[in-house]
Amino acid sequence: MASTAVPNLKEQLRQLVGTPSISATDPALDMGNRPVVELLATWLEALNFKVELLPLKGNPLKANMIATLGGSSDGNGGLILSGHTDTVPYDEGRWQSDPFKLIERDNRLYGLGSSDMKGFFPLAIEAAKSFLNKPLRQPLTILATADEETSMAGAQALVEAGKPHGRFAIVGEPTGLRPIRMHKGIMMEAVRITGQSGHSSNPSLGANALEAMHSVIGELMSLRAEWQQKYNNPGFAVPVPTLNLGYIHGGDNPNRICGSTELQFDVRPLPGMHLTDLRAELQKRLASCIDNDRIRLEVISLFPGAQPFEQEQNSELVQTAEKLCGHTAGSVAFATEAPYLKSMGIDTIVLGPGDIDVAHQPDEYLGLERINPMVDILRKLIARFCL
Structure with missing residues (x-):
C-alpha cells in the first residue's frame, strides 16, 4: 500500500488552501480548479482509489474528480463523500494572515476554503484510510466538483454524464456537524x-x-x-x-x-x-x-439557478446520521449541490465540520475541535453503507 505517499491531514489542508481555485462571475478573478483535483487525485491514487478526472466542456482548466474504492460500479449501493473544490474571492487587506497559507492559532485552522469547503476532503481521506485493507461490499466514492460557488456547472455536468454511481451521499458543506435534509433553492x-x-x-x-x-x-x-x-x-x-x-x-x-x-x-x-x-x-x-x-x-x-432540496425524513441515511450526530436533521437557507445528486436517485444529506457563519468571510477557519468528531462520523457512515 502506497499510503506513505499521502501527507497527514493538516498538511493536506495546507496544500489545498495553498492552491488557489477561486471561481467568480468576474473573468478577471475567475480561475480553474484543475490543480486542486489533480492534487486530490495524486493522494487518492496512492491509496488505491480508482480516479477519473472529468474536465468541464469548453473549459479544460475546470474539472470534476470521481475517486472510487472497492465494491462494484453497478450503482446499486455505496456511499459518496462529496464536496466542491472552488472558493469565493477574498477581501484583500481584511485578513489577518495570507488567505492562501494555512495558519493555526487559537485552536483554529485559518485559510480560504478551510470551512467552505476544502477542509472536508482531508477528513474524508482520513476516514477512508481506516478501510484500505478491508473488503468493501459497496463502493466508497470521494467526489470533488468545480464551480459550485458560481454556476453549479460541475454538478450539472455530473447529472448530464450520469455519474457518479451510488446509493447514499454526504455533501460536506459547513453545517457544524448537524445533518441537513432540506435547503432552499436560489x-x-x-x-x-x-x-x-x-x-x-x-x-x-x-x-x-x-x-x-x-x-x-x-x-x-x-x-x-x-x-x-x-x-x-x-x-x-x-x-x-x-x-x-x-x-x-x-x-x-x-x-x-x-x-x-x-x-x-x-x-x-x-x-x-x-x-x-x-x-x-x-x-x-x-x-x-x-x-x-x-x-x-x-x-x-443571471445564472441557471439551484433547485431547492429535500431528503425524506424516513430515509435510512437521515436516520443513521441523526443517531451518529445526536441531532435531528434540519434545514438551511443556503444552496448546495445536494439536489443534483438527489436528482440521480441518490439519497443525500448535507453534513460537514465547518460553520456557515465564517464562510465567505475574512479569516475563515475550521475549528480543531470539529476534526476528530467529523472523521469519526464519516468512519461510521462508511462502515454502515460500504462494509
Whole structure:
C-alpha cells in the first residue's frame, strides 16, 4: 500500500488552501480548479482509489474528480463523500494572515476554503484510510466538483454524464456537524427595461423606463406576497420563500427622461417550488404589467439557478446520521449541490465540520475541535453503507 505517499491531514489542508481555485462571475478573478483535483487525485491514487478526472466542456482548466474504492460500479449501493473544490474571492487587506497559507492559532485552522469547503476532503481521506485493507461490499466514492460557488456547472455536468454511481451521499458543506435534509433553492434574475429618452420638460417626448420599473417592482412585491401565502414550510427558520430586490440602476441625468433601467433580484424557493415554473410565472406577470408599446421589457436569468432540496425524513441515511450526530436533521437557507445528486436517485444529506457563519468571510477557519468528531462520523457512515 502506497499510503506513505499521502501527507497527514493538516498538511493536506495546507496544500489545498495553498492552491488557489477561486471561481467568480468576474473573468478577471475567475480561475480553474484543475490543480486542486489533480492534487486530490495524486493522494487518492496512492491509496488505491480508482480516479477519473472529468474536465468541464469548453473549459479544460475546470474539472470534476470521481475517486472510487472497492465494491462494484453497478450503482446499486455505496456511499459518496462529496464536496466542491472552488472558493469565493477574498477581501484583500481584511485578513489577518495570507488567505492562501494555512495558519493555526487559537485552536483554529485559518485559510480560504478551510470551512467552505476544502477542509472536508482531508477528513474524508482520513476516514477512508481506516478501510484500505478491508473488503468493501459497496463502493466508497470521494467526489470533488468545480464551480459550485458560481454556476453549479460541475454538478450539472455530473447529472448530464450520469455519474457518479451510488446509493447514499454526504455533501460536506459547513453545517457544524448537524445533518441537513432540506435547503432552499436560489435563482437570480434581471429585469431590463428599455424606453425612450427625451427632454424632461415634455414627458410625451419619451417613454420613462423608471416609471415602467415602478410597475414591475409593484408586481414583484405582489407576486412575493402571493408566493408567501401559498408556500410555507415550518422546518425553515424563514418558513416562506423570499424575493429580495438587490440592485437597481437607470437613467443618467435628472433632466432627461430615463431611457433604460435594470433591476436584479433573487428568489429563494422552498422545496416543492420548481425554478422553471417560477420563471414562467415571472415572465407572464411582468409582461402583463407593461401596456406601453414604446417600452421593451426583458427578464433574464443571471445564472441557471439551484433547485431547492429535500431528503425524506424516513430515509435510512437521515436516520443513521441523526443517531451518529445526536441531532435531528434540519434545514438551511443556503444552496448546495445536494439536489443534483438527489436528482440521480441518490439519497443525500448535507453534513460537514465547518460553520456557515465564517464562510465567505475574512479569516475563515475550521475549528480543531470539529476534526476528530467529523472523521469519526464519516468512519461510521462508511462502515454502515460500504462494509
